[in-house]
Amino acid sequence: MRNTRIRGRVSGRTLTALALLLSTLTLPACGALGVKPWDHDLLAQRAMQLNTHPHITACHEHIYFSKEGSSGGRTFDGGGCGCN
Amino acid sequence: MQLKRRKMSRGVAPALGLLTANLLLATAALADPLGPAAPPPVANANINDDTETDLGLTRVDSAVLFYHEANGRVQTTEPMISVAFNSEDGDVLSVKLTSDTLTGATPNGAAPWKQAQTFTTPAQAPGSTAVVTSASGGSSLVTLPGTGTVVRQYTTPAHQLPTDTGFRDQRYAVDAGYSMQWSPESRVSIGGSVSTERDYRSGSINAGYSRDLFEKNTTVSVGLNLEFDQSRPYFGTPTPLTVMSGDAKGGNKSKTVQNIVIGVTQVMNRIWLANLNYSAGQSDGYQTDPYRIISVVDPVTGGPTQYLYESRPSSRFRQSLYMGNKIALGPTFADVSVRAYHDSWGINSITAEINERIPLLSWIYLEPQARYYSQTAATFFHDYLVSGQPLPTYASSDSRLGKFSATTLGLKLGIKTGSTSEFYMLAENYKQSGKSTNPNAIGDLASENLFSGVNATSLVVGFTFAFR
Numbered sequence: 001m002r003n004t005r006i007r008g009r010v011s012g013r014t015l016t017a018l019a020l021l022l023s024t025l026t027l028p029a030c031g032a033l034g035v036k037p038w039d040h041d042l043l044a045q046r047a048m049q050l051n052t053h054p055h056i057t058a059c060h061e062h063i064y065f066s067k068e069g070s071s072g073g074r075t076f077d078g079g080g081c082g083c084n
Numbered sequence: 085m086q087l088k089r090r091k092m093s094r095g096v097a098p099a100l101g102l103l104t105a106n107l108l109l110a111t112a113a114l115a116d117p118l119g120p121a122a123p124p125p126v127a128n129a130n131i132n133d134d135t136e137t138d139l140g141l142t143r144v145d146s147a148v149l150f151y152h153e154a155n156g157r158v159q160t161t162e163p164m165i166s167v168a169f170n171s172e173d174g175d176v177l178s179v180k181l182t183s184d185t186l187t188g189a190t191p192n193g194a195a196p197w198k199q200a201q202t203f204t205t206p207a208q209a210p211g212s213t214a215v216v217t218s219a220s221g222g223s224s225l226v227t228l229p230g231t232g233t234v235v236r237q238y239t240t241p242a243h244q245l246p247t248d249t250g251f252r253d254q255r256y257a258v259d260a261g262y263s264m265q266w267s268p269e270s271r272v273s274i275g276g277s278v279s280t281e282r283d284y285r286s287g288s289i290n291a292g293y294s295r296d297l298f299e300k301n302t303t304v305s306v307g308l309n310l311e312f313d314q315s316r317p318y319f320g321t322p323t324p325l326t327v328m329s330g331d332a333k334g335g336n337k338s339k340t341v342q343n344i345v346i347g348v349t350q351v352m353n354r355i356w357l358a359n360l361n362y363s364a365g366q367s368d369g370y371q372t373d374p375y376r377i378i379s380v381v382d383p384v385t386g387g388p389t390q391y392l393y394e395s396r397p398s399s400r401f402r403q404s405l406y407m408g409n410k411i412a413l414g415p416t417f418a419d420v421s422v423r424a425y426h427d428s429w430g431i432n433s434i435t436a437e438i439n440e441r442i443p444l445l446s447w448i449y450l451e452p453q454a455r456y457y458s459q460t461a462a463t464f465f466h467d468y469l470v471s472g473q474p475l476p477t478y479a480s481s482d483s484r485l486g487k488f489s490a491t492t493l494g495l496k497l498g499i500k501t502g503s504t505s506e507f508y509m510l511a512e513n514y515k516q517s518g519k520s521t522n523p524n525a526i527g528d529l530a531s532e533n534l535f536s537g538v539n540a541t542s543l544v545v546g547f548t549f550a551f552r
Contacts, residue, residue: 012426012427012428015404015425015426016403018405022360022362022405033298033350033352034301034302034350034351035351035354036299037299043354046135047131047410047417047441048357048410048417049410050349050410054166055146055147056147056510058164058182059147059544062149062162063151063514063540067484067516069427069431069433069459069462069485070404070427070431070433070435071402072343072345072363072365072402072404072425073361073363073404073405073406073423073425074361074408074423075345075363076307076309076363077341077363077365080288081184081279081281082281082283082284082315083186
């Protein structure tokens, strides 16, 4: 019980620290990445959108929210229903 | 039979009606989508070169989810339709309607046993003398001797997972949002949603801000969401860790959820787009499942001595780190994402997902999908409680709070029917795996299957189109 609690606390802190570290390191580095506007041919494709089929994503979010202990990540983690 | 008839009338029929209506609407709209001078839409229906935007168009997207769990468990039919009005300036007003019909059996939380088990639940709402359920789905109405109280009882055969077969619900939800260009480099958005079902109500509001940096190769964003929920169990809210009974229970309970999502979307190079999100959410209020119980078993034999209503903490803090990637590999497009999750209930999880879109012809593509998920158990998860031992403050046998892994395998099919329209279909199987038997379990419970994970198949059929 105690071990589980300690492990959980460390994991939560680790997640927060990792998020802060990644955002601190990646944002300045973002300036060195990327492409010029004339190289957007592939990025402009519909298939390159982060969410090509919102209804399918919503179905997945709903199924996983109601059947698993985790939720969120891609977007907000609320469910809006009483299935979990 | 009664369930099937209900499902046809309340689920499948409206779902098919929605799709038919959308197809008819599409036919009318696409007859002249871009004005008389525009070329036929099918001329640009090439999925290998599809850079059409929705600027200035109205997009309609409708889909139906058919979800089916094995062994007579939950079945869902969920039609949905959304309409997005896009201005030439990039402003978007969107509205989405969803309906949800659920039927079937759901685990009640009790452990299986070598003998049949009978469970008693209320049959009357608090303060009412009217019986609000009927004897259906394997349950029966019984008048308790001497009290005149009518209760509902159902029996689970020996060695089977106890499930409540009276599970049935209908949900309606409306989502609306508006996003606009705030400046050449930034966007703002607001939105909200309401949903109602017979025993649950939910409402939420959200706001977001995003800003482009470094020649629009980087987008940083932040979103906030506030959700207000009310749990309205059919027969009232039971007091946690009290004995399951047919007595009327307490009043409704509420919960609030506050969320923040901070994200960075980055063009890595000509073929790679990456998205990194950190999200945190705090839930406060009633988070116990009012219908779920947990077995208290004999310390020697493992046989059930009583059933208690479960109990969960009223506070939960969730965090997750998500990374999504879109990668163009030759003519194919890969979608690769991972998520690490942790919450204050002690659940840690990892999720990995990959989808690969493969064009077959200029108008049709296939997209195999695979997802793996693994979670640890909540600190208060127990398969059962032991008679004679002190009761914990919190206890739940909900397998969704237990340790398990899950895999999803699916195949999506997309057919371009015009420059701005597509028919799509996804079939997939979702299977949870966990420790089914525990040799260390008490007495004869060691030979029972204590894992109640699901094995579900689902089908999504949808059609989307846009017109001016």
